[in-house]
Amino acid sequence: MELFLVPPTSCPDSTLPQPSDPPWSPWWTLCHLSHHGDQPKSPLPRSWPGQVSRFCQEMKKSKNYALPNASWGPDMLSLYHEFLEKTKTSGWVRVPSFRSNRDHIQGFKLPLDLSANSDKSDWRLFTRCIEREGQGYEYVIFFQPSEKKSICLFQPGPYLEGVPGFVHGGSLAALIDETFSKTAYLSGEGLLTVNFNIRFKNLIPLGSLAVLNVNVEKIEDQKMYLSCVTQSRDQQTVYAKASGTFLQMHLEEDSSRQ
Amino acid sequence: MLRSCTAGLRSIWALRGRREGAPRLSMDLQPARRLFSTEKVIHKDWALPNPSWSKDLKLLFDQFMKKCEDGSWERLPSYKRRSTQESEDFKTYFLGSALQTQSLWKKAQLFTRGFEDGLGFEYVIFKNNDEKRTVCLFQGGPYLQGVPGLLHGGAMATMIDIALGSCTGGAVMTANLNINFKRPVPLCSVVVINSQLDKLEGRKLFLSCNVRSVDEKTLYSEATGLFIKLDPEKSST
Numbered sequence: 001m002e003l004f005l006v007p008p009t010s011c012p013d014s015t016l017p018q019p020s021d022p023p024w025s026p027w028w029t030l031c032h033l034s035h036h037g038d039q040p041k042s043p044l045p046r047s048w049p050g051q052v053s054r055f056c057q058e059m060k061k062s063k064n065y066a067l068p069n070a071s072w073g074p075d076m077l078s079l080y081h082e083f084l085e086k087t088k089t090s091g092w093v094r095v096p097s098f099r100s101n102r103d104h105i106q107g108f109k110l111p112l113d114l115s116a117n118s119d120k121s122d123w124r125l126f127t128r129c130i131e132r133e134g135q136g137y138e139y140v141i142f143f144q145p146s147e148k149k150s151i152c153l154f155q156p157g158p159y160l161e162g163v164p165g166f167v168h169g170g171s172l173a174a175l176i177d178e179t180f181s182k183t184a185y186l187s188g189e190g191l192l193t194v195n196f197n198i199r200f201k202n203l204i205p206l207g208s209l210a211v212l213n214v215n216v217e218k219i220e221d222q223k224m225y226l227s228c229v230t231q232s233r234d235q236q237t238v239y240a241k242a243s244g245t246f247l248q249m250h251l252e253e254d255s256s257r258q
Numbered sequence: 259m260l261r262s263c264t265a266g267l268r269s270i271w272a273l274r275g276r277r278e279g280a281p282r283l284s285m286d287l288q289p290a291r292r293l294f295s296t297e298k299v300i301h302k303d304w305a306l307p308n309p310s311w312s313k314d315l316k317l318l319f320d321q322f323m324k325k326c327e328d329g330s331w332e333r334l335p336s337y338k339r340r341s342t343q344e345s346e347d348f349k350t351y352f353l354g355s356a357l358q359t360q361s362l363w364k365k366a367q368l369f370t371r372g373f374e375d376g377l378g379f380e381y382v383i384f385k386n387n388d389e390k391r392t393v394c395l396f397q398g399g400p401y402l403q404g405v406p407g408l409l410h411g412g413a414m415a416t417m418i419d420i421a422l423g424s425c426t427g428g429a430v431m432t433a434n435l436n437i438n439f440k441r442p443v444p445l446c447s448v449v450v451i452n453s454q455l456d457k458l459e460g461r462k463l464f465l466s467c468n469v470r471s472v473d474e475k476t477l478y479s480e481a482t483g484l485f486i487k488l489d490p491e492k493s494s495t
């Protein structure tokens with residue numbers, strides 16, 4: 001499926017993209033925007049608090065995985081409750097987590113001209129791929145809208161093993177990318193990873209608690225720049241540092257579904 | 259960081275439990291088979307076709323298997339679990355680590371091999387020893403979704419980590435990864451990851467790779483990585 005060489009119909013033939021064009025070139029961005037009848041955007045989405053509450057609303061039909069279960073250890077539980085308190089007192093938002101990202105964007109059209117064929121019910125968000133409690137990713141993300149930062153509490157299970165007894169570097173990279181992704185979207189419609197950089201410092205033992213601190217450092221030219229420090233709860237051990245760049249992309253309302 | 263790991267990995271080497279994707283010459287498989295034959299568990303090689311493999315993936319697999327016939331290329335086998343013996347010995351070197359309960363160890367399995375056929379990572383790596391490069395054929399299944407319809411960036415990062423690691427020799431650990439995503443990968447499609455060793459400086463290995471479509475016309479991403487060779491002789495203190 002070729003996503004980028006299908007030209008928006010409103011663009012003249014002489015400006016059709018060439019195979020050598022990078023997909024994030026200004027040409028592509030402007031064409032995308034003009035196709036949807038919008039003016040080039042400011043970095044923030046139009047209805048800010050509405051965006052967060054819509055993305056974070058609980059879905060009646062979809063299970064929310066970002067809730068405690070029997071596999072959560074005492075460290076994970078106590079930090080979770082600490083942040084739950086903060087959702088009542090200091091504006092933090094607990095981000096629900098569904099089996100598919102489709103549940104977060106109900107009522108929106110899929111981006112990039114992805115067709116209805118892409119919308120399959122058996123597809124799962126990667127970090128929710130392992131169903132059995134405690135075996136894979138146990139995590140919950142809390143987001144602070146006023147500071148554009150988030151914190152992810154992560155308890156890795158035995159199916160995430162790399163070096164015996166420790167978390168696979170790739171599985172940590174995936175969760176950092178996922179936390180970036182949620183933070184980027186809630187902070188300004190950041191949707192697709194453009195760049196990802198990770199420096200591993202120490203191994204995370206399976207079953208222990210790791211805390212991911214994510215910040216939006218900058219928003220510029222429709223790109224969001226985020227950073228993440230993954231460390232132990234007492235901050236004595238730094239497990240990894242990462243940075244990511246996300247492309248902002250506005251999702252259209254799908255009027256056919258309403 | 260490395261000191262705490264070397265002692266444990268020393269024992270791993272001794273028992274030939276290398277990181278997944280570490281190069282194995284066909285003659286190296288003999289000692290491993292002797293080790294496994296003392297156990298009742300049969301270790302399945304997951305880097306072989308199964309019914310979930312698409313036509314594209316099977317075709318490429320066959321092309322590369324042909325290249326293996328003259329010995330210039332070799333297919334790297336891929337296992338789900340370390341042997342019980344390896345895990346036990348590793349544990350004795352890591353008594354200081356918290357929360358290593360008996361039950362957690364027994365259930366542990368390599369992250370990328372924990373899915374039913376076709377749902378997660380379907381991949382096989384071929385290595386060219388002369389040119390110090392590898393080719394990884396990868397088909398990402400429906401449980402690796404990010405934006406609906408697309409492969410999760412983190413799943414791609416996981417595969418890039420594995421593909422780069424497959425170009426290294428012996429026990430190594432990933433230090434850095436840098437990935438530039440150029441185009442998103444449609445979910446359930448096949449991609450080819452070409453990796454190579456660019457430079458070796460002491461124990462530092464500098465590697466790079468690109469991720470392309472089967473027809474090579476689409477460049478999905480480019481990445482570089484720094485891996486560190488672990489020295490089995492180094493003391494753990």
